[in-house]
Amino acid sequence: xxxxxxxxxxxxxxxxxxxxxxxxxxxxxxxxxxxxxxxxxxxxxxxxxxxxxxxxxxxxxxxxxxxxxxxxxxxxxxxxxxxxxxxxxxxxxxxxxxxxxxxxxxxxxxxxxxxxxxxxxxxxxxxxxxxxxxxxxxxxxxxxxxxxxxxxxxxxxxxxxxxxxxxxxxxxxxxxxxxxxxxxxxxxxxxxxxxxxxxxxxxxxxxxxxxxxxxxxxxxxxxxxxxxxxxxxxxxxxxxxxxxxxxxxxxxxxxxxxxxxxxxxxxxxxxxxxxxxxxxxxxxxxxxxxxxxxxxxxxxxxxxxxxxxxxxxxxxxxxxxxxxxxxxxxxxxxxxxxxxxxxxxxxxxxxxxxxxxxxxx
Numbered sequence: 001x002x003x004x005x006x007x008x009x010x011x012x013x014x015x016x017x018x019x020x021x022x023x024x025x026x027x028x029x030x031x032x033x034x035x036x037x038x039x040x041x042x043x044x045x046x047x048x049x050x051x052x053x054x055x056x057x058x059x060x061x062x063x064x065x066x067x068x069x070x071x072x073x074x075x076x077x078x079x080x081x082x083x084x085x086x087x088x089x090x091x092x093x094x095x096x097x098x099x100x101x102x103x104x105x106x107x108x109x110x111x112x113x114x115x116x117x118x119x120x121x122x123x124x125x126x127x128x129x130x131x132x133x134x135x136x137x138x139x140x141x142x143x144x145x146x147x148x149x150x151x152x153x154x155x156x157x158x159x160x161x162x163x164x165x166x167x168x169x170x171x172x173x174x175x176x177x178x179x180x181x182x183x184x185x186x187x188x189x190x191x192x193x194x195x196x197x198x199x200x201x202x203x204x205x206x207x208x209x210x211x212x213x214x215x216x217x218x219x220x221x222x223x224x225x226x227x228x229x230x231x232x233x234x235x236x237x238x239x240x241x242x243x244x245x246x247x248x249x250x251x252x253x254x255x256x257x258x259x260x261x262x263x264x265x266x267x268x269x270x271x272x273x274x275x276x277x278x279x280x281x282x283x284x285x286x287x288x289x290x291x292x293x294x295x296x297x298x299x300x301x302x303x304x305x306x307x308x309x310x311x312x313x314x315x316x317x318x319x320x321x322x323x324x325x326x327x328x329x330x331x332x333x334x335x336x337x338x339x340x341x342x343x344x345x346x347x348x349x350x351x352x353x354x355x356x357x358x359x360x361x
Contacts, residue, residue: 013047018335019061022047029308032091035065035081037073044068049079091309093117093124094131101140104147105166110136133279133307133314142278195241199234200250201227204261206348210234211253212243217271221257221324223344237322260325261352264292265359268326276320279310283317290331293360295353297335319343325352 013019013033022030028048037044038054044065045051062068065081075082097113113136114124128136144166151161158174167176174184197219199212210230212220220237222230235243253270260268274281286304290296296304298311298318307313318329321343330349334340342349 015336016061026050035062035068037068042073043076044073044081045076046079046081049076051078090127091131094128101143104143129306131309133305133310138278196244197238197241198244198246198249200247200254202254202258204258206261206351209257211250211257214273217273219273220322221326223324223348264356270326272326280317280320283314284327287328290328293357295331295333297333299335
C-alpha cells in the first residue's frame with residue numbers, strides 16, 4: 001500500500017477540542033483514531049461509546065488503547081476499546097487489498113478483491129474508496145504508472161518496462177503511459193532529456209515568484225525569498241531537462257501571478273500542465289473549487305472527494321502541489337481553523353488568506 005494510503009487516517013480529530021466534540025457527539029468516525037479515559041472511573045472508551053457522557057474536566061485523551069492501559073486505565077466493557085473496531089477491521093481489509101494490487105503486475109478484478117474481503121462488490125468498492133480516495137481500478141492504474149516510472153528510471157527498455165508494469169505493449173498502452181508520464185516513455189527513460197522547461201522570475205510584495213512551463217502549459221509556480229533558490233528547485237525537479245530563462249515569453253504569465261498576489265479579485269487564469277498521481281489530481285481539483293476568501297479543512301476536502309478517511313493523504317497531496325496559487329492549497333486549514341504548514345511559508349499563507357478575505361468583501 002502506498003505511503004499516502006497507509007496514512008489515510010482522519011485529521012478531523014487532531015487536538016483535544018476536536019476530540020471532545022467527537023466524544024460529545026458519540027462520533028463513530030473517530031473510533032480507531034483515539035480513545036478517551038475518565039479519571040474518576042479509571043475506564044477508557046472509544047469516542048463512539050454510548051455510555052453516560054463524563055465531565056470534561058475528568059477526561060484525558062490517548063492516541064491508542066495501549067497508551068491508556070499503560071497509564072493505568074482499564075477498557076470499557078460496553079464499547080470494548082481494547083479490541084479492533086469495525087473501522088479498524090475495514091481498514092485492514094483495504095490494506096490487504098492494496099498490498100495484493102501492489103504485488104502486480106497482473107490485474108486483479110473487483111470481484112476477486114471483494115470475494116477475498118468477504119464483502120459484496122458494491123460494499124467493498126465504497127469501502128476502498130472511503131479509505132484510499134480512489135476506486136480499486138484507479139488505485140491499480142496509479143500503481144502501474146509508478147512501476148513504469150521506476151522501470152524506466154532504472155533504464156529498462158520501453159517495451160519491457162510497459163509489460164513489467166502491467167501496461168499493454170501496443171499503441172494504446174504507449175499512449176496511456178505518455179499521458180501518465182507527461183512525456184513519451186522513451187524521453188522519460190532518458191530522465192526527461194530533450195524536454196525544454198522555460199521559466200521566468202518576478203517580484204511581488206510577498207517575495208519572489210517563479211513561473212515555468214513546457215509544451216502543454218505552466219507546470220510550476222513557486223514562491224520564496226531567494227529567486228536563485230527557486231531556480232535551483234526547478235532544476236532539481238527536472239534534472240535532465242533543459243531550463244531556459246524566457247523573460248519575454250513568460251512575462252505575461254508572471255504578471256498574472258504577481259497581479260493575483262497583489263489583487264486576488266483579478267483571478268488567475270493560466271494554461272496548466274498538471275502532473276501528479278490520480279489521487280493528487282482529485283485533491284487539487286477539489287482545492288480549485290474553494291471560493292476566493294474561503295477555506296476548507298483537510299477533512300472537508302477528504303469528504304468532498306468521497307474519501308472521508310483520507311484527510312492525512314489530502315494533506316500530503318497539498319504538500320506536493322507544484323502550482324502555488326493556481327491550485328490554492330493555501331486555502332486548506334486545520335479542523336479548528338488554525339493554519340498548518342505551507343510549502344511556501346506559513347506567514348505567506350496567512351497574508352494570502354487575509355488579502356483574499358478582503359477582496360471577497
